[in-house]
Amino acid sequence: MTGVPQVDFALDTYECIVLYPGAAGRALPAETVQRLQAEHLAHVQALQRRGIILITGSVDGPAREPDPPIGFGLARTGSVDDVRSVMEADPAIQAGLYRVDVMTFLCPAGSLEFPLVKTQS
Numbered sequence: 001m002t003g004v005p006q007v008d009f010a011l012d013t014y015e016c017i018v019l020y021p022g023a024a025g026r027a028l029p030a031e032t033v034q035r036l037q038a039e040h041l042a043h044v045q046a047l048q049r050r051g052i053i054l055i056t057g058s059v060d061g062p063a064r065e066p067d068p069p070i071g072f073g074l075a076r077t078g079s080v081d082d083v084r085s086v087m088e089a090d091p092a093i094q095a096g097l098y099r100v101d102v103m104t105f106l107c108p109a110g111s112l113e114f115p116l117v118k119t120q121s
Helices: 030-049 080-088 115-120
Strands: 011-021 053-058 071-075 098-108
Touching: 011 053, 011 080, 030 053, 053 115, 080 098
Parallel strands: none
Antiparallel strands: 011 071, 011 098, 053 071
16 A cells, blocks of 8 residues: 555554564674663653654564564654654664664544653643
8 A cells, every 4th residue: 555545534644663673683792782772762762752753662472474573653753754764863773683664654633642742741
């Protein structure tokens, strides 16, 4: 599917962030992985404080192999490229511990709320 679906109701548009294990992750020493995971968390939290990312979290469970997604998030900036750029600045992504895809996510207008974002504003 490409483009906006033709529906008879309003849609909200978000940027969907999907995090996968990176190619270098298996070869990195455990202490480097631990440091990079902490830097990743700090990077994502900074993006949330700036209002770029609305929600992020880990995912677990059956998924496509060999690289099932390990994280998911939503942003609302109006630009997949901008979100991709800030995510690619993540130290863990730059080091190859993780890799990221960013795509458009559409849903019925008003169907999602982010109460933590509202209380932090």
